[in-house]
Structures are given as C-alpha cells and as structure tokens.
Amino acid sequence: MSVCTKCGNPNVIITRKQSGQSLCADCFIKSVDKKVQQTIRREKLLNKGDKVMVALSGGKDSVVTLDILNSYRERHVIDLCAVTIDEGIKGYRNEGVDIAISHAKRLGIEHKVVSFKDCFGIDLDEIMKTDNHRGSCTYCGVFRRWIINRTSREFGADKIATGHNLDDESQAVLMNYLEGNINNLSSLGALTTSKSPKFTPKIKPLREIPEKEVGLYALAKGLDIHLAGCPYAQESFRMEVGNILKDLTKDHPTMMYSVIKGYDKLKPLVKENYPPEFHQGDCAICGEPSSNELCRVCTFLKELGHRVQL
Numbered sequence: 001m002s003v004c005t006k007c008g009n010p011n012v013i014i015t016r017k018q019s020g021q022s023l024c025a026d027c028f029i030k031s032v033d034k035k036v037q038q039t040i041r042r043e044k045l046l047n048k049g050d051k052v053m054v055a056l057s058g059g060k061d062s063v064v065t066l067d068i069l070n071s072y073r074e075r076h077v078i079d080l081c082a083v084t085i086d087e088g089i090k091g092y093r094n095e096g097v098d099i100a101i102s103h104a105k106r107l108g109i110e111h112k113v114v115s116f117k118d119c120f121g122i123d124l125d126e127i128m129k130t131d132n133h134r135g136s137c138t139y140c141g142v143f144r145r146w147i148i149n150r151t152s153r154e155f156g157a158d159k160i161a162t163g164h165n166l167d168d169e170s171q172a173v174l175m176n177y178l179e180g181n182i183n184n185l186s187s188l189g190a191l192t193t194s195k196s197p198k199f200t201p202k203i204k205p206l207r208e209i210p211e212k213e214v215g216l217y218a219l220a221k222g223l224d225i226h227l228a229g230c231p232y233a234q235e236s237f238r239m240e241v242g243n244i245l246k247d248l249t250k251d252h253p254t255m256m257y258s259v260i261k262g263y264d265k266l267k268p269l270v271k272e273n274y275p276p277e278f279h280q281g282d283c284a285i286c287g288e289p290s291s292n293e294l295c296r297v298c299t300f301l302k303e304l305g306h307r308v309q310l
C-alpha cells in the first residue's frame with residue numbers, strides 16, 4: 001500500500017499518474033495551493049491592492065477559486081468580491097445561488113446576485129419556450145459575460161477571476177485549432193486583457209489544475225459545492241474534444257498540460273498576427289463596447305422582443 005510521498009501518511013487520497021507521486025489530503029491541498037501560487041506569480045495575475053471579482057456559480061471550480069484567492073485577501077494582498085448569475089433555470093440554479101451566498105457570507109465578502117430577468121426582462125427558461133431560439137448555451141454565455149463585465153465595473157474591480165481549469169483551457173485551445181478559429185485563440189491564456197477600458201481583465205488562477213483535482217481539493221477542504229448538472233447541457237463539440245483529450249490522457253498523462261504550454265509559446269505570435277477584436281464603439285442601446293451598432297446581447301434581445309433594463 002502506498003504512503004504519502006511527502007510525509008509518509010498512510011491515508012493517501014491521490015496518486016498522480018504524471019509524477020507517480022502519492023499524496024495525503026494535507027499534502028495534496030498544499031501542492032495545489034503551491035501550483036496556483038506559481039501560476040499567479042509567473043503569469044502576473046495579481047498586483048498588490050487589486051480588487052478581484054470572482055464569477056461565483058457555486059460549482060467546484062468557482063468555489064475553489066474563491067477559497068484560494070481568499071488566502072491572498074487574508075494576507076491583505078488583494079480585496080475580493082463576487083458575483084453570481086441567476087440565469088433562471090428552474091430546479092437547477094437556485095441551489096448554486098444558495099451555496100454561493102453562503103460562501104460569500106462565510107468569508108465576509110461583498111457579493112451580488114444578478115439575474116437575467118432583472119437585466120434583460122426575460123430568463124433562460126422563458127427564452128427556451130420561444131420559437132426559433134438560438135439554443136440555451138448561446139444566450140447563456142453571451143448574457144453571462146455581459147453581466148459579469150458590467151458588474152465588475154460596478155464593483156470597481158481591477159480583475160475578474162473565473163474558475164477555468166486545465167481541462168477547460170486545453171479543450172478551448174484544441175477546439176479553436178480544430179475549427180480553425182485562430183482569432184479566438186488570442187483571447188485564451190491565464191490573463192486576458194483588452195484595449196477597451198470598458199472590459200475588465202480576466203484571470204484564470206486554476207488554469208493548470210486538472211478538473212479532477214479541483215473536485216478533490218473541494219472535497220479535501222470540506223467545501224460545499226453545487227454538484228447538479230444543467231438540464232440544458234447537451235452533447236457539444238466541446239464535450240467531444242474533452243472526451244478525446246481524456247482518452248489521450250490515459251496513456252499520456254501530461255497531454256492537457258502540454259496542449260496549454262504549447263499554446264502559451266504560440267500566443268505572442270498569434271496575438272501579433274491575429275489581434276483580438278477591438279470594439280471601436282459602444283452599443284447604441286446598452287452602451288457596452290461593440291463593433292456593430294448593437295452588441296450581441298441587444299441583438300439577441302431584439303429578436304426576442306426585449307431590451308436591456310437600464
């Protein structure tokens with residue numbers, strides 16, 4: 001029977017295929033903390049005095065992001081706040097919102113719950129009942145990003161932290177390669193900034209932590225997390241790519257890591273030749289940055305016969 005490679009504790013909770021290392025709960029938590037700290041330092045994700053807003057769904061990734069960033073807050077390196085989006089998915093979202101509220105309360109941080117209904121006058125369940133809708137995830141992603149960015153400005157946040165893990169990020173890199181979306185590639189990475197001052201920079205502190213380890217970390221630390229799956233989740237290209245990567249990882253345990261490391265080397269070249277889209281103007285309705293007269297949110301809402309509630 002294996003014992004913890006670091007301290008000899010016989011209660012091993014993980015054996016990492018890539019390194020052969022076996023770890024007990026305490027040493028595992030420390031190793032994840034250390035890896036995230038390395039990412040934060042190397043990629044310069046935080047500056048002293050930053051106000052960071054966590055996009056907190058209540059799922060494992062965002063809860064772990066909040067928990068780790070809170071250690072920076074406790075050391076007075078950063079200030080922390082959080083936003084939770086209520087898309088209006090009956091029987092699914094409420095539990096996540098409650099969990100998010102309880103974490104924000106436990107840590108004593110500023111927290112806002114913002115709903116699609118309040119911002120747009122219509123929620124996701126209602127959209128899904130309309131004819132000719134574009135599919136749940138299309139609205140969800142576009143509407144959520146709009147709320148997150150706008151709320152970060154209301155909070156006066158310098159950074160938005162999201163819970164993207166190694167699986168998410170390697171999937172995104174591979175998906176964009178496979179689809180030939182080279183323009184989208186320049187907006188990946190641990191830190192994304194924009195020339196538009198209306199866009200708050202985004203950071204991904206968990207970018208080098210495999211999804212499985214994020215879940216195990218939450219379990220090892222006894223963090224309450226929302227486990228249910230969204231009822232609208234369907235087979236997607238992202239899932240197919242995720243399955244390919246998972247299969248490859250069985251025999252090549254460092255595969256996801258090498259996908260993002262290879263991408264990191266290419267990123268400066270991609271950015272130079274395919275710069276991220278710069279939104280020149282402001283949307284005529286909501287005032288958010290937009291290359292066209294109307295931003296995507298206002299375009300979608302117009303199709304649905306609604307408007308941003310300003």
Ligand code: SF4
Nearest residue numbers: 136137140230232233
């Ligand atoms: Fe939104 Fe559900 Fe789609 Fe995720 S799966 S983007 S929560 S509708």
Ligand code: ZN
Nearest residue numbers: 283286295298
């Ligand atoms: Zn708009």
